[in-house]
Amino acid sequence: MPVTDEQVAPLRALLARQPEEHDRLFSLLDQTAKKTSYQALVSAAFVIAAQRRFAQDVSPGEVIEFVGDVRSRSPQVADQVDPKIAERVIMAVFTGQSLDDIDARTSWETQSVLLVAIIYDEHLDDSGLDEFLAEARKLADQWLA
Amino acid sequence: MSADGNAHVPQADAPDHAADQSQQAASPGDAGRQRSDVPARQPPDTRTRQEYADAALARSPGRAQETPARGALAEHASRQAERPPPERVPGPRPEAGKRAEHGAEGRTRQEYADPMLAGPPGRVHETAARGAPAGQDKWQAEQASSARAPGPGLAPADARGEHGAAPSPGQASQHAGQDHVSGGAQPRTEVQGDLAGMPGAGRAIGGEPHPVSRPGAGHPAGGHAVGETVAHAEDMSTSRQDSGNRQATEQDRGDTWPPPQADRDRARTLYEEDFGAKRAVSDAQPGRDRGTNVVGDKPVKSPGDTSDLPPTGEELLETADEDAPRTEKVHNQFYKSFDDIDDAAKTMVTSAKAFLDQPPPTGHPGVLVDTQPQWEPESAPNATPDAGSFAEIALVSVVLGDRTIDWARHKLAEMRGRG
Numbered sequence: 001m002p003v004t005d006e007q008v009a010p011l012r013a014l015l016a017r018q019p020e021e022h023d024r025l026f027s028l029l030d031q032t033a034k035k036t037s038y039q040a041l042v043s044a045a046f047v048i049a050a051q052r053r054f055a056q057d058v059s060p061g062e063v064i065e066f067v068g069d070v071r072s073r074s075p076q077v078a079d080q081v082d083p084k085i086a087e088r089v090i091m092a093v094f095t096g097q098s099l100d101d102i103d104a105r106t107s108w109e110t111q112s113v114l115l116v117a118i119i120y121d122e123h124l125d126d127s128g129l130d131e132f133l134a135e136a137r138k139l140a141d142q143w144l145a
Numbered sequence: 146m147s148a149d150g151n152a153h154v155p156q157a158d159a160p161d162h163a164a165d166q167s168q169q170a171a172s173p174g175d176a177g178r179q180r181s182d183v184p185a186r187q188p189p190d191t192r193t194r195q196e197y198a199d200a201a202l203a204r205s206p207g208r209a210q211e212t213p214a215r216g217a218l219a220e221h222a223s224r225q226a227e228r229p230p231p232e233r234v235p236g237p238r239p240e241a242g243k244r245a246e247h248g249a250e251g252r253t254r255q256e257y258a259d260p261m262l263a264g265p266p267g268r269v270h271e272t273a274a275r276g277a278p279a280g281q282d283k284w285q286a287e288q289a290s291s292a293r294a295p296g297p298g299l300a301p302a303d304a305r306g307e308h309g310a311a312p313s314p315g316q317a318s319q320h321a322g323q324d325h326v327s328g329g330a331q332p333r334t335e336v337q338g339d340l341a342g343m344p345g346a347g348r349a350i351g352g353e354p355h356p357v358s359r360p361g362a363g364h365p366a367g368g369h370a371v372g373e374t375v376a377h378a379e380d381m382s383t384s385r386q387d388s389g390n391r392q393a394t395e396q397d398r399g400d401t402w403p404p405p406q407a408d409r410d411r412a413r414t415l416y417e418e419d420f421g422a423k424r425a426v427s428d429a430q431p432g433r434d435r436g437t438n439v440v441g442d443k444p445v446k447s448p449g450d451t452s453d454l455p456p457t458g459e460e461l462l463e464t465a466d467e468d469a470p471r472t473e474k475v476h477n478q479f480y481k482s483f484d485d486i487d488d489a490a491k492t493m494v495t496s497a498k499a500f501l502d503q504p505p506p507t508g509h510p511g512v513l514v515d516t517q518p519q520w521e522p523e524s525a526p527n528a529t530p531d532a533g534s535f536a537e538i539a540l541v542s543v544v545l546g547d548r549t550i551d552w553a554r555h556k557l558a559e560m561r562g563r564g
Contacts, residue, residue, distance in 0.1 A: 017501055019494045026490055034486045042493075043479040074499035080492055092478050104481035105489050111479065112493035120500050143480050 002141045007037045011045065012133055015119045016126075039108060040143050045136035046111040049118040050093040052132075063090045070117045077113060086110050 007029060013021035029038060054062060067086045071078040085102055089110050092099050099107055124132060192200075403409070451457075483489070 014494065014497055017497075019497050019501070022494055022497075031486075034490075035482050035484070038490075039482060039486060040480045047479060074496070074503050076499045077496050080496055089479075096478070099478045104483040105485065107479070107481065108483065109489050109492045112489070113496040116493065116497045116500060120497075 001036060001144050003037045003041050003137045003144070004033075007033055007041060008133055008137055010038070011041060012129060014116065015124075015129060015133075017120070037140070037144065040140040041136060042112050042115065043108065044140035044143060045133065046089075046115040047093055048132065048136045048139060049115050050090055052122070053118045054090070054094065056094060058091075058094055060087070060091065063087050066090070067114075070114065073117070077117075081110055081113050082106070086114060090114065 006025075010022045010025035010029070013019075013025055026034070026038075053066070064083075064087055067081070067083050067090070070086070071081050071083060085106060088097060088099065088102070089107060091097055119129075119132070122128075404412075
């Protein structure tokens with residue numbers, strides 16, 4: 001089941017700093033699309049964003065510094081993001097470390113928060129955002145194939 | 146040990162030139178041995194050289210086997226002592242007396258060498274053989290056998306059996322003079338024929354045992370080098386010969402000399418194949434095909450070594466397979482479906498709103514700090530004087546006036562004192 005444009009639109013609105021638009025578009029998706037395509041799309045977008053943000057030989061110190069910076073931006077984010085899980089999720093992109101001991105929802109929420117932080121820091125324009133989402137969509141399609 | 150070392154023998158105290166000549170006539174090795182055997186305080190005029198030699202031989206029973214050669218040398222030495230001193234000839238002297246004894250003193254060195262150099266290589270040996278008597282041949286055979294002994298690839302039994310018999314004086318001379326290039330096997334004879342054609346080799350082989358060119362006369366290292374060369378040539382040539390052919394050639398060499406022209410031509414051909422220009426050309430061109438390396442070229446590489454080639458299709462497929470599980474692993478790590486996606490999405494949106502409400506800190510504004518001291522700008526020359534400047538001027542004026550008045554009073558007091 002490939003990722004459709006309707007499933008990409010809510011994520012694009014959120015990364016374009018339009019959270020209300022995200023809520024509206026997200027509510028238009030059926031529950032199956034949310035559980036499969038949208039979840040896969042967000043996870044794929046996080047993997048692509050992490051690979052853009054960090055080098056392949058990233059050190060744990062860089063990951064720790066980034067997670068601390070993200071959590072320091074808001075008390076709500078600091079409460080929502082477990083630093084150890086966030087660091088493991090980022091390092092797993094490069095090391096393939098297992099995340100089986102982490103709850104699926106917790107992992108997904110952490111990935112989504114880190115995804116928004118990375119993309120907001122990059123200040124992508126429309127074309128850059130479309131390019132990024134196209135790459136994430138391609139990876140999600142591979143996962144869902 | 147050189148012949149000059151004999152001058153330090155205790156007998157050198159006596160001004161006897163004949164004795165010196167006789168010592169030079171002996172070989173260097175013999176001279177050294179004689180010097181070690183002679184008592185240090187024995188007066189030279191009380192005993193003749195013959196008596197001295199007999200006593201020395203009697204004291205050393207281990208030398209009994211060398212008696213024939215020693216006896217000849219001692220007899221020769223005694224005759225030299227009785228003879229008036231001959232005219233000195235520049236150059237090494239150990240063989241001068243020997244040549245005089247054999248009747249060759251009437252010929253100069255050049256006269257002796259001319260027929261050798263003029264004739265073909267094979268004639269050199271013949272000339273030397275006919276001109277050398279049996280006594281010299283024995284001495285040369287002994288010296289040559291002693292030089293051949295340490296050489297590689299030559300059995301002592303073979304050396305003794307071949308040269309010790311000395312069937313005829315001519316053959317003995319040939320064997321002794323050619324010993325540094327000859328051996329017991331047939332291929333050595335082939336190489337010998339070519340080397341004999343060289344001028345230097347002809348001089349050394351022709352029966353004039355030069356101390357430097359003769360391998361056995363106090364230069365064992367030279368004997369080794371020549372022995373190794375002969376052994377190498379023997380190995381190279383022997384690989385091309387079967388055993389039956391070798392035996393036949395050995396028998397021919399023992400019976401007839403010089404060898405037939407056909408054998409000499411064949412030996413020359415084999416030598417050129419092994420060491421000549423043909424060998425050099427054949428090594429340079431098809432060397433890599435035969436698995437040999439050419440100096441300066443890239444070493445021959447194994448056909449299975451593909452380290453410097455791009456990866457094959459199979460290797461690319463293997464690399465692709467290595468990447469595929471990684472993608473699958475990433476998929477399994479990050480994408481795990483769960484039910485309450487709506488609540489999770491709300492958490493994501495809440496965090497995004499938090500990022501938007503509180504933008505990330507940009508840090509403190511930069512403050513430029515001078516790394517060098519700054520001079521305070523001077524006031525303009527036409528600046529208006531302030532109250533402080535007037536007070537400063539007044540204070541300086543008061544101090545200067547007070548000091549001037551004091552100086553004037555002091556001068557007036559001095560003038561009144563003088564008056």
